[in-house]
Amino acid sequence: MIVLASLTILLPFAAAFAGMLLGPWASRRLGARPLPAASAGAPGSPGGPRTPDAQPPPGTPEETPVEVSAEAPTTPLPVARPETAPVPGGGPRSAELGRQVAGDMALRGLRHNGPALIACLPMAVSTVLALIVAVVVWREPGVRTGVLTSIPTGTIDIAVGLRVDGLAALVGLMVCCVALAVQVYSVAYMAKDPRYSSYTAFISLFTAAMLLVVYAGDLLVLYVGWEVMGVCSYFLIGHHWEERANSRAAVKAFLMTRIGDVGFLIGIFVLGIGAGTFSIGGVLARIPEMPQATVTAAALLLLAGVAGKSAQFPLHTWLPDAMAGPTPISALIHAATMVAAGVYVVARLYPVFLSSSAALTVLGAMAVVSMLGSALAALAQNDLKRVLAYSTISQLAYMAAGLAVGAQSAAIFHLVTHGAFKALLFLAAGSVIFVAGSNLLGHYGGLRRAMPVTFWSMTAGYAALVGLPPVSGFFSKDSIIEGARHAAAHGGMLSEQPQARGFAAYEPVGPGEPAAAFAHLPAGMAWLIYIALLVTVGVTAAYAMRAWLMTFFGEPRTTFEAREAPTLMTWPVAALAVPTALLGFFGLGAEELRPHLVSVGLSLLWAAAGVAVVYVLWNRDPALDPADRLGPLRKVLDRAFYVDEVYAALVVRPVQALAHMVAAADRRGIDAAVVSTAGWSRLAGGTLRRLQTGNAQTYLTALLAGVLLLVLGVVVLL
Amino acid sequence: MILLVTLAVPLAGALLLLLPGARFLPGDAAVRRYGVAVSGVTLLLALVTAAVFDHGEPHRMQQGVDWAWAPAIDLRFHLGVDGVSLPLVVLTALLTFLCFVHMVRHPPSGGPARLLTALVLVLEVGMLGTFLALDLLLFFVFFEVVLIPMYVVIALWGGAGRRAAAYKFILYTLLGSGVLLVGLLLVAVNAGTLDMVALAERHGGGLSRGVQITAFVLIGLGLAVKVPMWPLHTWLPDAHTEAPTVGSVLLAGVLLKMGTYGFVRIALPVAPEGAQVWAPWLGLLAVIGIVYGALACLAQRDLKRLIAYSSVGHMGFVLLGIATLTPVGVNAALFGNIAHGLITGLLFFLAGAVKERYGTGDLAALGGGMLTSAPRLAAFLTFASVASLGLPGLAGFWGEMLALLGAYRPDGGLPRETFVTFMAVGALGAVLTAAYFLRLLARVTHGPVAEDRRDAVLPAPTSSEYAAWVPLVILTLLVGLWPKLLLDLTTAPVRTLLGGG
Structure with a gap:
């Protein structure tokens, strides 16, 4: 029972890592071909033009635990359609032309789409496991830890450790179902996104975290x-x-x-x-x-x-x-x-x-x-x-x-x-x-x-x-x-x-x-x-x-x-x-x-x-x-x-101002104090150096004066 | 015995480089490979130490070496490793090795490779020795050995302002060392021994309260310079800003840890009553450091400077953990040490790579869009930043979280309300930490590529860069996902050091 629940979490977790490291490689192994024409940058197509940074990477893809994307962003920055440009909001930011085509081709290309398979299959298994967990808890209510x-x-x-009860089983099942639906939907929705691989891996990681x-x-x-x-x-x-x-x-x-x-x-x-x-x-x-x-x-x-x-x-x-x-x-x-x-x-x-x-x-x-x-x-x-x-x-x-x-x-x-x-x-x-x-x-x-x-x-x-x-x-x-x-x-x-x-x-x-x-x-x-x-x-x-x-x-x-x-x-x-x-x-x-x-x-x-x-x-x-x-x-x-404006005035700007004050204070205040001690010690050094005249008589006089002071001090204190 | 060999290998390696260059290892490439080999052997030895370490008894000093050195003053050559020092020893050997690997393809310019290799090897001896020494004077000797090579590394291979930075570094730390030495001697004279194990077992026995208070403040001040404490x-x-990449990595990754390690190994167990008196002040300065460091980072314009100030904040969490005087707090400090070494080491490697490619570390001059122009580098930078802001599941989280947990319920003799306040302020500092790292990522990696950099060709990470980065990434993940790895090692010895049994 707990084992099933932990598998439910671990599958998307593993999928996230696998997706980030192996997504494009898996596509290549599955025999994906660069989609014709408009879809050069489609996920899993290995032949996309690489940016200068990604000259033949010296290591195999497995060697690069890349956080954001194991494949290089390829296509030039997609430009939103003019009438949508000022709109904050997501949406497939691929060029308009051929988007529909790509969406429909995603289904046919699914077999060769490495990142999609790595994301969707474990998610499907997880959903089944979550269903089993939910059914077991439903039939025999109680807390299992x-x-x-x-x-x-x-x-x-x-x-x-984990703790599965009715509440957890129910919500866990809901999470898995929605996550699976979203993963499948994304295959088409993000078909032309050059960073689909990292996108889907982050969804997997998210799902694992939510299930946790x-x-x-x-x-x-x-x-x-x-x-x-x-x-x-x-x-x-x-x-x-x-x-x-x-x-x-x-x-x-x-x-x-x-x-x-x-x-x-x-x-x-x-x-x-x-x-x-x-x-x-x-x-x-x-x-x-x-x-x-x-x-x-x-x-x-x-x-x-x-x-x-x-x-x-x-x-x-x-x-x-x-x-x-x-x-x-x-x-x-x-x-x-x-x-x-x-x-x-x-x-x-x-x-x-x-x-x-x-x-x-x-x-x-x-x-x-x-x-x-x-x-x-x-x-x-x-x-x-x-x-x-x-x-x-x-x-x-x-x-x-x-x-x-x-x-x-x-x-x-x-x-x-x-x-x-x-x-x-x-x-x-x-x-x-x-x-x-x-x-x-x-x-x-x-x-x-x-x-x-x-x-x-x-x-x-x-x-x-x-x-x-x-x-x-x-x-x-x-x-x-x-x-x-x-x-x-x-x-x-x-x-x-x-x-x-x-x-x-x-x-x-x-x-x-x-x-x-x-x-x-x-x-x-x-x-x-x-x-x-x-x-x-x-x-x-x-x-x-x-x-x-x-x-x-x-x-x-x-x-x-x-x-x-x-x-x-x-x-x-x-x-x-x-x-x-x-x-x-x-x-x-x-x-x-x-x-x-x-x-x-x-x-x-x-x-x-x-x-x-x-x-x-x-x-x-x-x-x-x-x-x-x-x-x-x-x-x-x-x-x-x-509310946003209020927060900007009450929190954001004061913190920024404070930050600049601290940075300035660090230079002018604390560090200046430290640096100025150097000046002081040089001054002190110069003064002391003047005493060292090399004249034996002066030294002797000073010595005697010192002894006298010591004796006086001892007499007074005792 | 293996500890002795671990120290001897880099030392011998450095000494061999004194042989005339014409006969021994002619050419810079050969010297660099030699550096990799020597530090590699040292790393292997450190790993063997970890392998033969009895993990069932991490609180016991193991692999001890105890020879008379100068019997007249009861000075002994006493080495040993326990659960507190073992992770630090491995971290030191690893970071030094990675630095050499990195230098194979990315040698800093400024001086002969032969000298640099020798200096870094001597540096390694000092760093390893500090974590292995069990005699107060021996500890001090190793602690000082580190200074000169680091000074030369900064002064010769550093950036534009290297001379001033190097002077400041050495004068500051020498001043600290002077105070530290007085403190150590005060303890030694009053307790009649230099042996750290014996002193720790007494838990302050034999030292009057006044001596303990004075000794703690002297030792503490000396170490605090190194930490560094606000x-x-x-x-x-x-x-940090002026040092070459290897210098920054070792400075942040290992040298800072010598200060906090000294707190845990010497200051706390030797002068517990002094610690009780000074802990609230230590905690206060630690918390100020957290918030101050974060705020300073928010306004920084230079990448390396930003990472340097982030160290002030992170070490603030480490000090806060120590100030709680609880096992959980000290555990947090030791965990934070390792995590900071891994993550900040990685960050400085990456900052070096950025500077190498863009020719500047100025955030405004870098522009944005690194994810477009150098996706892999930007991805590593993203990972390191997210790890550094303390995301659970990565190494940085556990140290911070446990330090706050310790501050919520500090040692019984400390004022609880004060520490709960520290905890709240420190936790808000963690939000600020997130803020400046996300600001950094947004400015540098996101957005469109700056106009004047559109056509610039940025070289991909080289194999030696990957070799330096990937182990740190893997360890950050490993330690973050499985914190038991470190906590199992440190918990028992920390209880012993604090006298909790």
Whole structure:
């Protein structure tokens, strides 16, 4: 069992290394031929023109553990199409001509595509293994742990081990499925990218890191996976590093999450030292014995990391910029998996948070601000990917809110359904971008007929996002809203004990843990969360409707050849539409996940209002953007309330100024002081030298004077 | 006995080069191959030492050599290796070997190859001896042996400002050594022995509190110059920037470690009461070093200078670990030593390669787009930077993380609140570290290639460059993924040194 789980992690990990070192070599061995004409730089084609740097490399490819790419970037810098140039955002940056051809040829060339095979096959095996793990846990619930070895540190040992329970098995399976879909999709989407080999290897590495977070049995092992995910995200956001904007977005994403991670690491220390162990099981078991202050401090510190990774206010601003990465990356990392890791960790360590009112309140406040603020921001974005990014922040806040009101299984349920439908939305958006050659909503229109698969899949995705019955999002969102309603109605008493059954089964808090030990959420906060959840449903419906209408209806606003995306891209999208549509019914198996009449009624009312308003506005003139009606508010929402500007003024510029001060001070201050001592000693040396006249009489006189002084001194002191 | 041979081989190798060049090894190429061979044999011997080392008892001094040297002052030629020194010995031998390998194809210009080879071999003797010596005076002798060759290497083979940098280096460190010697003698006179093992076993017994406090501050100051600890660091940016690649690699990779090793081997066990008194101050200066180094890096314009200042920050983490006086903190320091040696060694090799190809280390003049114009070099640079910013899974992480963990719960006699503050500030320093490395990568490797460099042909890495880089990359990965490798070695002896049993 644990062996299977570790294999699930190790396969993509090995694939990452193999892909980086052997990708192009494997293509050569598989007999890939340089694709004709336009695709000279296609992955795995060994004959691409090499840059001067890569004159016949002296070593074999195995010898070069190259971080970014084992093959030399070949084609001259790809130039984005003129009309898309200013758009921050990913997309296949290959020349327009022949892109479709390359996409379709990717399927036929798959057999010879070394990097793709190295990435996809292990991922497929991993998915099967994760499925087996999930089925075993489902049939025989319980916690399984295994420790490979323990590393001495001088204080508390680090146990290198895994811990698989219902929660981990479920999320692990979701991660594998989405990762597999993204890998397959990328084969076509990135077919012409000269750095496909490193790209796909980083996806593999990312998947391994995420699975490590999911299955980790030790907090520090979890932290390792947590940070490796971050760096993969950095590399993949900056995949098209030729453009400075992408590079900046990557740095911003890494640094903002790292600020949160400082808190996260210290939170781990507090928990680990407090409990005397870093193992998750050990920590959870000791929570009741730990002082309240320790638990609260740990929970609040952990929340900093959660806010960073899950892009919650106030550390959320990196996520919209992260859309600079290629779209499949946005689907995998910045929608379905990594950003959900924060929420996952809260669920994993839920007893810690349940024991602290302060932590729950902060979590709730964070969720309310993120949820409503980013939904409003999504309303005004021009870039389809940024709409989805703000939507992701908002949906993650739903999960956080669910956790804040004690609806743990509902939150995890939403995490899984969101993973499916948001990955679907991003991949489908990628298809749209692929075909239309632009990220901007204002460039689309009328794609409904030309892209039927994409249209219907995306429709299911938007329906799930809004929470319309009977697709998955309806069930998961309503169970969260019901949890909040329950908490609000009962004056902040948390609705249910985490005794979920069914596939979200989770180990109860601890043997013999009295329910009274649970903290309360202040009643006001519970009401606030409840209201915010409902209002956000309305706003969500509005922005989803706007994006849907502007993409698929009306007339095309720019000229492009409208056709369906290549097969390798439509398959994963269609495949994801299945869980998007059906996953919700699994929730019917568990009491706490069934829809409740009041919540359903209220949220459908809000959703209908949101949809109706946008439809009416749009219907007046389908060529215009409904968001234009926002007036002066539009600018504020488009800039997401100017949080970026505030941070630049309050943090970035002061740090830069300080850095320059330090650099200057080091030269003028400290070093100058040191150098000036040289001058002083030379001066002293010169003075002393004058004394050394070579005159014996002078020496003798000085000697006598010295002796006299000594004698005097001795007499006086004695 | 093997330790003696390990020291004798590079020494004999250097002495043989005194033979007239016409008869022995005529030609620079032959001398360079000779250097590779001698340092290769030394590396083999170091590896054999590691192989025959009894890993079941890493806290015991092994392979001891103990001869009377100057009985009049009870000076003994006493060598030995335990879990604390073994990794450093292997690291020293490895880095020296890689330097020679690198020089085969990339000899620095400035003086005869014969002299350079001899100097680096003498340097190796001093470095290895420092980590092997178990007698206070012997330690000091080896500690000093290092200075002169390094001074000459910087002064002859260095960059434009080499003379001033070399003077500053030697005056600074000699001053430190003077203070160190006084401290060592103070201990020796009061304790009546020079034997480091015996002194460590006493844990300060026989030394009055006042003597311990004075001895710790004297020894500490002497070592702190070498580390270097803020504000005694200003020799380092100049020395690193001006030194040739091999000089920078050995300076950063090994010489700095002699300071922190001295703290762990001598200052902490010999004067524990002094350590208790001074630890908060040491911690304070360490944390200032972390933040100060990172901030200075953010504003640097020169690649080598940036890496030099990054050393100030990284050694700050090492010192913070030592200042906690806990096994985990000292473990962190020893781990950080090795990690910094591997990663910063690699970084300086790469900086040298960049300077060789672009003719400058100025970040603005380098422009951007190295991933386009020199993809492999840029890929290695990316790897090294990411390792240096402390990514988990690579070597740099464990030292920093454990140092912070140690600071969260320092030794019982130390003020906890103070150290928790240090921890928080140090952790924020880690964010700044990430910031300047990512800024470096963004400026140099990303973006379009500068207009004036579009047509420049940059040579691919040569085989000897790969040979120097790849082992460091592999070890960085290995130690990062399997930290048990080092921690198993150091944990037991650290407990012994700290008196924890």
